[in-house]
Amino acid sequence: MTSPAVSTLPLPVSSGIMRGTAWMMLLRLAERSVGLVSTLILARMLAPADFGLVAMAMAVVAMTELMGAFGFDTALIQRRDAKRAHYDTAWTFNILFAVGAALLLLLLAFPAAGFYREPRLQGILPILAMGALVQGFENIGTVAFRKELDFRREFWFVLSKRLATFGVTMALALMFRSYWALVGGVVTGKLFSVWISYRLHPYRPRFTLAARQDLFHFSKWLFFSNLVLFLQNKSADFILGRTVGAYGLGIYNVAFEIAALPSTELISPLNRVAFPAYSRLAEDLPELRRKFLEVFGVIALISFPVATGLACVAAPAVLVLLGNKWVEAIPLLRVLTIAGLIGALQSNLHLMIVALGKPKANTLVSTATLIVSLPIFVAASLRYGAVGAAWAFLVFSIVGLGTLHFVFFRLSGVQAGAYAATLWRPILSSAALALAVMAAERMFDGAFGQAGNALKLAMLVLVGALAYAVTILAAWRLSGRPDSAEKMILGFLCARLSRFKPGTATSET
Secondary structure, eight states: OGGGGGGGGGOHHHHHHHHHHHHEEEEEEEHHHHHHHHHHHHHHHHHHHHHHHHHHHHHHHHHHHHGGSSSSHHHHHHHHTHHHHHHHEEEEHHHHHHHHHHHHHHHHHHHHHHTTOOOOHHHHHHHHHHHHHHTTTTTTGGGHHHHTTHHHHHHHHHHHHHHHHHHHHHHHHHOOTTTTTHHHHHHHHHHHHHHHHHHOOOOOOOOOTHHHHHHHHHHHHHHHHHHHHHHHHHHHHHHHHHTTTTHHHHHHHHHHHHHIIIIIIIIHHHHHHHHEEEHHTTTTTHHHHHHHHHHHHHHHHHHHEEEEEEEHTTTHHHHHHHHHGGHHHHHHHHHHHHHHHHHHHHHHHHHHHTTOHHHHHHHHHHHHHHOOOOOOOOHHHHHHHHHHHHHHHHHHHHHHHHHHHHHHHHHOOOOOHHHHHHTTTHHHHHHHHHHHHHHHHHHHOOGGGHHHHHHHHHHHHHHHHHHHHHHHHHHHHHOOSSSSHHHHHHHHHHHHHHEEEEETTOOOO
């Protein structure tokens, strides 16, 4: 059998990119919808400490998986002449690393329980070790879905795993009402992933290490990036798990996940579309800068009001969506939502730098910020708990954003004035949104009786949306109606509305 890379003829690149963009945007939306529904339901059935306990365990799992963080799938996609030996070698390494990770989890069960002062981890980590072992046997042939731009099958592959995990987790939560629902969902998801990978792709890998030198020559450079990413994403779980315990970590993690959804996750599909465009324009810097300002304007137009609005309605949102036992997440959500906004802005700057062929700059900025922020994050969590950790995270998000801007302007040549022109109207309009919501909150306080929080939340969202829309439109008109994100979105909406106008050629009537 030939390797997956040459088993079928790939789609034309331009057609494949367009189709892939549509499928990946749909996948992102579906994944995050399932994730949000799962979080909201489980928050009602489980305690904050259950989430924190599993977060501790998953941080240890992620640490053991670092030994295999060489990104072999990226190497296979990048290498145009990948043969069967490359695929089989990557699969063999995945199994070897999985065996090592499983054994390490067994050895770390007792020390991790001592570190976190949480004896229940001694029972959880051996179960998760089984999942880590099984995951290594996943069919390496599924990498060809991305390599051949067959994102339709990639969509069903990823989404089916997500839905299987969701279904099992919900069923176990109904039966046990404990952290075992989350643990069982993780392990079941890995088992299903292996099974479906062989159902969806005919490739059957074999044990070999024949292409080890070729793979490591490329993948060794990915290991350091993955290490920095791990420290950025999981350091809070280790630190807060030790300093505030399972309950505080659970509150922090759920608040962080919700805070990231409106800004970062709404912008992620747009970034997936923008990056290929940036890469194609890398040799035409004037056009690249123009395209960046266009895309960044849309990001600002969306992310500023959503993040500001969520910060303003944090209290009724938590009480309605999560319940009274999550009330301590309210101050965290207010702080972390602003940090999520910063993450949305940073993400596109990072993509622009990578498109310019300077990924090292991103890594250096992230590493420097991480080295400085970790000690202060520890001190803040020890003294002020999860709220202190959230404020420390926000402060260093701002510092990191400033440092990234310095690097970005030097590398890209984007003019600061043109950049600021994309931001001032969304910032001004978001301030108007915040003032309107705060005024409305005082007006509606206690006005809805028993239905209280749900109606109050709905009214506040409506008031905020109207305030933002009116202010942004007025500011755009007063600016002389420039060619900007506002004009793009208005043009898009008018074009869609005209399709339903009576008497037009595209009318349904």
